[in-house]
Amino acid sequence: MWRVVAKVLLRTKVPRGRACCLQPVHKGRTLLAGITWHHAAQGLHTAWPLSMSPGIQKVEALDAGHLIRVEWEDGSESRYPCVWLRDNCQCPHCFLHSARARKLLFEDLDVNIVVKEVTLADRKKISIKWPDEHASEYEAEWLKKRCFSEEARAEMRETLFLPEYQYWGSDLQLPKMTFEDIMYNDESAYRWLCTLKKVGIVILTGAAARQGELIKLGHRIGFLRLTFYGPTWQVQDKADANNVAYTTGKLCFHTDYPVLQHPPGVQFLHCIKQTATGGETEVVDGFHACNKLKQQNPQAYQILSSTAVDYTDVGRDYCDFAVQCKQRIIDVDSRGQAVRINYNNATRDTVFDIPAEKVRPFYAALKEFNDLLNSAELKFTHKLKPGDILTFDNWRVLHGRQSYPSGSEVTRHLEGAYADWDVVMSRLRLLRKRVLKTD
Numbered sequence: 422m423w424r425v426v427a428k429v430l431l432r433t434k435v436p437r438g439r440a441c442c443l444q445p446v447h448k449g450r451t452l453l454a455g456i457t458w459h460h461a462a463q464g465l466h467t468a469w470p471l472s473m474s475p476g477i478q479k480v481e482a483l484d485a486g487h488l489i490r491v492e493w494e495d496g497s498e499s500r501y502p503c504v505w506l507r508d509n510c511q512c513p514h515c516f517l518h519s520a521r522a523r524k525l526l527f528e529d530l531d532v533n534i535v536v537k538e539v540t541l542a543d544r545k546k547i548s549i550k551w552p553d554e555h556a557s558e559y560e561a562e563w564l565k566k567r568c569f570s571e572e573a574r575a576e577m578r579e580t581l582f583l584p585e586y587q588y589w590g591s592d593l594q595l596p597k598m599t600f601e602d603i604m605y606n607d608e609s610a611y612r613w614l615c616t617l618k619k620v621g622i623v624i625l626t627g628a629a630a631r632q633g634e635l636i637k638l639g640h641r642i643g644f645l646r647l648t649f650y651g652p653t654w655q656v657q658d659k660a661d662a663n664n665v666a667y668t669t670g671k672l673c674f675h676t677d678y679p680v681l682q683h684p685p686g687v688q689f690l691h692c693i694k695q696t697a698t699g700g701e702t703e704v705v706d707g708f709h710a711c712n713k714l715k716q717q718n719p720q721a722y723q724i725l726s727s728t729a730v731d732y733t734d735v736g737r738d739y740c741d742f743a744v745q746c747k748q749r750i751i752d753v754d755s756r757g758q759a760v761r762i763n764y765n766n767a768t769r770d771t772v773f774d775i776p777a778e779k780v781r782p783f784y785a786a787l788k789e790f791n792d793l794l795n796s797a798e799l800k801f802t803h804k805l806k807p808g809d810i811l812t813f814d815n816w817r818v819l820h821g822r823q824s825y826p827s828g829s830e831v832t833r834h835l836e837g838a839y840a841d842w843d844v845v846m847s848r849l850r851l852l853r854k855r856v857l858k859t860d
């Protein structure tokens with residue numbers, strides 16, 4: 422049902438003179454062969470669409486007034502700790518609605534609070550009287566979304582963060598969309614960002630073969646991430662290059678900028694000029710490779726996910742810089758799942774702050790990982806054409822480039838830029854709200 426709504430809405434969003442970028446929704450979907458982007462929106466769809474959220478059948482206090490139990494019309498139930506309810510009182514005294522933020526000070530919260538009285542109004546909201554006579558009201562729909570059950574929390578997590586990955590190898594069907602579509606069509610832009618999050622890579626085609634397109638892309642999402650290499654940066658063979666990327670040499674698989682404490686989450690590479698021979702782009706799904714490494718060689722995985730590697734970058738570009746950082750090559754979450762790869766062999770420091778006896782095992786582990794990245798089963802090769810913009814998850818996807826002949830002329834030119842995942846995910850959520858007309 423929402424697809425129809427989105428289609429109607431999107432026609433109202435396209436500026437005049439851009440009618441050519443309108444494509445039927447089903448056509449757009451086939452562009453991403455095998456990529457079920459709309460699944461990313463599934464977390465929004467509960468059994469109860471917002472307008473039909475179930476009413477409340479019964480409400481009662483349990484656990485000596487420390488807990489509220491809500492029974493829904495469909496027979497299910499939710500339990501809300503009273504300390505959380507008091508903390509989240511939505512009255513203007515406790516909550517600043519213009520900022521959608523809590524005004525209540527933690528100092529003023531009694532963490533042992535119990536309810537004095539709870540009542541149900543019209544099946545649509547509950548009212549609570551607290552021991553100090555403060556009164557709070559909570560709407561059914563608001564409560565339902567914040568249910569503490571495992572399933573409800575998993576659904577909210579899914580909606581907010583789209584944590585599901587689609588892993589790939591050399592069989593990748595590189596998701597492709599046109600630059601114009603994602604620039605002027607909200608549904609396309611939403612689809613682009615969902616796929617970027619889920620698959621980790623999308624190629625945008627049909628941009629102009631000149632500098633400046635990434636600035637426009639930055640405006641589309643919000644803003645770009647400035648680094649020492651400038652707001653955008655030019656990848657081409659340069660005299661006295663301040664980075665190995667600015668030569669004609671081969672770049673082995675790397676993530677950009679592990680020397681920064683918070684490496685850029687998303688990278689854009691816009692091909693402006695492409696050399697006739699060489700210069701092919703290689704990409705690999707780093708999280709997929711990590712899963713394989715963990716299976717294949719748990720000890721190597723353990724070493725790479727625990728050893729702090731020194732990185733260094735010293736030079737001058739946007740301004741002068743002397744950056745140093747320690748990063749684990751594989752950053753993992755509490756469950757041991759890789760969440761960020763920090764690996765650039767070029768900027769790995771000669772200084773290596775670990776005991777001598779740990780050095781050789783570290784190199785052996787890194788060799789295993791590097792071999793996996795380069796395995797025919799995992800790596801995907803693609804030669805960019807002028808007008809292509811490769812957009813990818815720089816925390817997940819490692820990229821490289823084949824060497825190309827050097828000469829007196831510039832035969833190859835890419836413009837690059839970074840964005841932070843916070844900014845990209847923020848735009849994704851806003852587009853979703855607009856496209857699907859949901860909250």
Ligand SMILES: C[N+](C)(C)CCCC(=O)O
Pocket residue numbers: 650654664666676677678679680734765768837
């Ligand atoms: C492409 N460039 C020069 C902006 C950054 C390269 C990545 C790095 O040095 O980690």
Ligand SMILES: O=C(O)CCC(=O)C(=O)O
Pocket residue numbers: 656666672677700701702820821822835837
């Ligand atoms: O030249 C390329 O294709 C990639 C360059 C690169 O990896 C970089 O600029 O960080």
Ligand SMILES: [Fe+2]
Pocket residue numbers: 666675676677820
């Ligand atoms: Fe790079």
Ligand SMILES: [Zn+2]
Pocket residue numbers: 510511512513514515516555556557
């Ligand atoms: Zn209040």
